[in-house]
Amino acid sequence: MPKTPPPSEIIRAGLWNENPLLRHTLGICSTLAVTNLLVNTLVMNLGLVFTMAMSCFTVSLLRQFTPDRLRMMVQTLVISTYVIIFDIAIKAHLPEVSEALGPYVGLIITNCIVMGRCEAFARSNPPLPALLDGLAAGGGFSLVLFAIAVVRELAGFGSLFGFRLLPDSFTPWTIMIMAPGAFFTLAVLVWIVRARSAESGTAKPGGRIA
Amino acid sequence: MTPISPTTLFFAAIFTNNILLTNFLGLCPFVSLSKNPRSAAGLGAAVVLVMACTTVLNHLVYRHLLLPLHLEHFQYIVFIVMIAAFVQLVEMVVDRFFPVLYQTLGIFLPLITVNCAIFGASLFMVIREYTLMQAAAYGAGSGIGWLLAITMVGAIRDRVEKSGVLPKGLEGPGITLIITGILSLACIAFSGMIPVQ
Amino acid sequence: MTKKPFWRQSGYGVGFMFGLTLLCAGLVTVVQESRRERIELNRRMKLETVVLRALGLRIPSAADAGVVHQLFENEVTSLEIEGRTVYSAGDADGLVAAGYAFGVSGPGFWGPVSAMVGVDRDLSRITSIEFYRHNETPGLGARITEPWFGQQFAGLALDRSSAGKYFTLTPPAPGKKAPELDAVTGATMTSKAVEAFVNRDLDFLETLRKHLKTAR
Numbered sequence: 189m190p191k192t193p194p195p196s197e198i199i200r201a202g203l204w205n206e207n208p209l210l211r212h213t214l215g216i217c218s219t220l221a222v223t224n225l226l227v228n229t230l231v232m233n234l235g236l237v238f239t240m241a242m243s244c245f246t247v248s249l250l251r252q253f254t255p256d257r258l259r260m261m262v263q264t265l266v267i268s269t270y271v272i273i274f275d276i277a278i279k280a281h282l283p284e285v286s287e288a289l290g291p292y293v294g295l296i297i298t299n300c301i302v303m304g305r306c307e308a309f310a311r312s313n314p315p316l317p318a319l320l321d322g323l324a325a326g327g328g329f330s331l332v333l334f335a336i337a338v339v340r341e342l343a344g345f346g347s348l349f350g351f352r353l354l355p356d357s358f359t360p361w362t363i364m365i366m367a368p369g370a371f372f373t374l375a376v377l378v379w380i381v382r383a384r385s386a387e388s389g390t391a392k393p394g395g396r397i398a
Numbered sequence: 399m400t401p402i403s404p405t406t407l408f409f410a411a412i413f414t415n416n417i418l419l420t421n422f423l424g425l426c427p428f429v430s431l432s433k434n435p436r437s438a439a440g441l442g443a444a445v446v447l448v449m450a451c452t453t454v455l456n457h458l459v460y461r462h463l464l465l466p467l468h469l470e471h472f473q474y475i476v477f478i479v480m481i482a483a484f485v486q487l488v489e490m491v492v493d494r495f496f497p498v499l500y501q502t503l504g505i506f507l508p509l510i511t512v513n514c515a516i517f518g519a520s521l522f523m524v525i526r527e528y529t530l531m532q533a534a535a536y537g538a539g540s541g542i543g544w545l546l547a548i549t550m551v552g553a554i555r556d557r558v559e560k561s562g563v564l565p566k567g568l569e570g571p572g573i574t575l576i577i578t579g580i581l582s583l584a585c586i587a588f589s590g591m592i593p594v595q
Numbered sequence: 596m597t598k599k600p601f602w603r604q605s606g607y608g609v610g611f612m613f614g615l616t617l618l619c620a621g622l623v624t625v626v627q628e629s630r631r632e633r634i635e636l637n638r639r640m641k642l643e644t645v646v647l648r649a650l651g652l653r654i655p656s657a658a659d660a661g662v663v664h665q666l667f668e669n670e671v672t673s674l675e676i677e678g679r680t681v682y683s684a685g686d687a688d689g690l691v692a693a694g695y696a697f698g699v700s701g702p703g704f705w706g707p708v709s710a711m712v713g714v715d716r717d718l719s720r721i722t723s724i725e726f727y728r729h730n731e732t733p734g735l736g737a738r739i740t741e742p743w744f745g746q747q748f749a750g751l752a753l754d755r756s757s758a759g760k761y762f763t764l765t766p767p768a769p770g771k772k773a774p775e776l777d778a779v780t781g782a783t784m785t786s787k788a789v790e791a792f793v794n795r796d797l798d799f800l801e802t803l804r805k806h807l808k809t810a811r
Contacts, residue, residue: 264479291522295517367419375572385567
């Protein structure tokens, strides 16, 4: 069993060095679709970080009792439980956002990153580092989505968090609201990060598969 | 007004409302696997089979079990468990009776459980209140649409990367996303032709 | 013969999954039960707000669910007519009300869309329309919930003289007149869908008219 890395290492890896979105382009499915409004993105990110941290924690708690061939089922079950809890919570307390997010909250279950982190880290590390790892990876993921949402809402609506920032003479780029806008924004972001890493020589080959 | 016919829905799910290109679903294995057109096609075939069957199964479970018992809030767990169980079953059947097929398809099957597109198709079917026939058409259509998208991107990516003209940092995920974006644009242009609802 | 450790035995795996499933299901049920009332309350408040607005009744700003419910109870009477609920304002038996409201719904572009239509007392004009449930794209189709879109319906005469429709949605242009209303730019499909199902469901007015005639 590999040694558990120190907390600072875990945080740095989650936020930047091993950032799931930028380095591995994993887990875009369920989350990219809601990045055209900042408010929706924020709530979605909250759900993702919550699910990820709690699932990693639970999977790690159960790691010694889980039979090996059942671990996928166990992880799925744990993750979906937390997603449902989050879904009920926002239905009760943020009904407007819950309606806007629609099925995408449920789709956190199949987000490859959550299961990827459970499989890669939580399965073989104690609960507290696993919790931290979930928080860090979820946080790193959220930062990227947040950046995408800023670009998309600003260009697509001329506003941020619903407050109009650009003058009325600005013609909103409708394309940024629709699917291609998300693909292009993420592509440019990945491009910039990868190009910079290549220059400074810190690029690591992405070997993780979820 | 008559509800949309399953045939129309089938084609809408393939072309105008492609689950990958307009709903972003099923991107995870997409980016890593579209490198190789052959494995892309293998995975795609498995997705078509699983998506068509699980959408129908989940429709039956939702309508006849969860709704009458007022357990709608359990739908996520039930759907994902149904999908996981179905994938396991298919894997066993294929392994036992079609060993040749298992060689090509087998390694992709476990990956499918966490394919967002399959789960997403089940969720959309509930939200759009499809009937059983519509759900079957939507599931099959979405699967084929996904297969189409992943093979197309796989082939384009293959050509582009071999040409060696890509700037530094754009190879791999970057260019895949841009190709997907352009295909998604094409998809949107047709979106007025057949409605999905 | 060495005995397998207990977690290698197949019975253990089944038992483990069973226990975990029970635990998860229990947890979800507890959370759901603890929030059930609140979710119900949200749903009721949303419907009541929409009905009140469609009937043209003012809701005080910053009113909570209790205030809205009180107002609804005091002002609104519900009638069941051929499987549809009609809400009426200003009269206890709902026959000579100040206005009526009823729900219309149909398929949008991405999913079902619902709206509440308010009409005046002799069912000759629309007083307001409130779109309240949809899955359309924010910034495009979702703009049907913006005030300007609903407001153009206010005062619309309820006759089908133009091509058998109560109204049509066409791209914004100068000099357009009443049954032609502005569609949402960039959301042609949503606009078309809204035009289709609202026109269809407005036919319910005939049923309502007949019912009121016999009842009055």
